[in-house]
Amino acid sequence: MELSQHALDNTYESNQEDQGQQPQQQQQAALQNVRQLGQMNMPDGAVPFHVLSIIGQVEGHMVLPPRNKTTKYEHVIPQLVAIEQNPKIHGLLVILNTVGGDIEAGLAIAEMIKTMTKPTVSLVIGGGHSIGTPIAVAADYCFISETATMTIHPIRLTGLVIGVPQTYDYLDKMQDRVIRFIVDNSRVSEDQLRDMMFRTGELVRDVGTVLIGEDALRCGLIDELGGLGQAVSKLQMLTQNREMAKSSKRQRLALNIGYNRAQNQPMQYPTYQPIQYPELQPYNPGQPSYPYQPQYAQPTQYNQGPGGM
Numbered sequence: 001m002e003l004s005q006h007a008l009d010n011t012y013e014s015n016q017e018d019q020g021q022q023p024q025q026q027q028q029a030a031l032q033n034v035r036q037l038g039q040m041n042m043p044d045g046a047v048p049f050h051v052l053s054i055i056g057q058v059e060g061h062m063v064l065p066p067r068n069k070t071t072k073y074e075h076v077i078p079q080l081v082a083i084e085q086n087p088k089i090h091g092l093l094v095i096l097n098t099v100g101g102d103i104e105a106g107l108a109i110a111e112m113i114k115t116m117t118k119p120t121v122s123l124v125i126g127g128g129h130s131i132g133t134p135i136a137v138a139a140d141y142c143f144i145s146e147t148a149t150m151t152i153h154p155i156r157l158t159g160l161v162i163g164v165p166q167t168y169d170y171l172d173k174m175q176d177r178v179i180r181f182i183v184d185n186s187r188v189s190e191d192q193l194r195d196m197m198f199r200t201g202e203l204v205r206d207v208g209t210v211l212i213g214e215d216a217l218r219c220g221l222i223d224e225l226g227g228l229g230q231a232v233s234k235l236q237m238l239t240q241n242r243e244m245a246k247s248s249k250r251q252r253l254a255l256n257i258g259y260n261r262a263q264n265q266p267m268q269y270p271t272y273q274p275i276q277y278p279e280l281q282p283y284n285p286g287q288p289s290y291p292y293q294p295q296y297a298q299p300t301q302y303n304q305g306p307g308g309m
Contacts, residue, residue: 048090049235050083052076053097054135058109060102071098073105080112090239093231094122094139100130103155103174107131107181110138114185119238119245123231124148124222133221134178137186140249141234143226146213150221152196153208187220 054076056069064070083089094113100106113120113135122139124132129151136142136150144150155175161167179197183190196209196219203210216222224230238245 048088048239049093049232050079050089050091051093051095052079052083053095054109054132055097057099058101058106058131058135060105062102071101073102073109076109077112080109080116084116084118089118091119091121091235092116092139093235094120094135096122096124096128096132096136097126098128098130098132098135100132100151103131103178105131106135107177110134110181113138117242117246119235119242121231121235121238123226123228124150124216125227127151131178134181134185137182137221140238140245141224142186142222143224143231143234144213144216144222145227146225148213150211150216151203151208152193152211153203153206154197182221186222189220192219 054071056071057064059070059072080092083092092113113122120139120141122136122142124136124142124144125148126145127149128136128144129149130153133150133152136144155171155178157171179190179193182188182193196211198207199209200207202208211219211221213225217225224234226234
């Protein structure tokens, strides 16, 4: 009898230790998810919406140096599959702050987001440059913050390049894949996109165009200006009717793209005009007023005494 009571006491103590270790194990698992995947929770259905962050550089088939902040596509693709299969998850919010990265990896992520049956909303904060643009427009609805930027530029190759005509033909085909995906999933026309992609004089050491907030909305890449609150509210609205979420984008693209393609007529979009900044005037020490006078504001008038200002 004493031996049985002793065994029960040991079992009780071991259960207490296991219960005490569970919160610690959960915390360690969360920290491990942050280190490996950049997020706290896996798509387990604990919350109705899953947040997927595309941060840093999209890593492809080659492992980038450890000092680079990267988003690994072998981590993202299984999460997208789990989100699609989990009935407890009703929507996906994609947050982008990326400089771009591998073209094939970025297009693979964009294609999976595009073909999901659950509502998806993307939010560009900070930057959604290069291959981040197809990922952003792949969602059912796209937001961009007022200060976020998107860089549109031609694709580039790194490493050993064979200087033969076939190499340039391959570059053209790869670039056409990116252009076709963006045009098919946004309101921008192909001519306008190519014009922004090959524009000179705007970037110092590159060819292309930088779109800031409202510029991306005006040219048709993004659907709306907004932040986190607007993106979550839109996702909640889309999850109430999945068919409306998917059909609304199809109808929006059909009205802007399909009809004109059927008629073989180019889309008529307003010409993109970059922001015109005022020209700074050189400083004149003998001038008693401000060093320069901006064109968009008038300097405050002060009363000058005998000794000046």
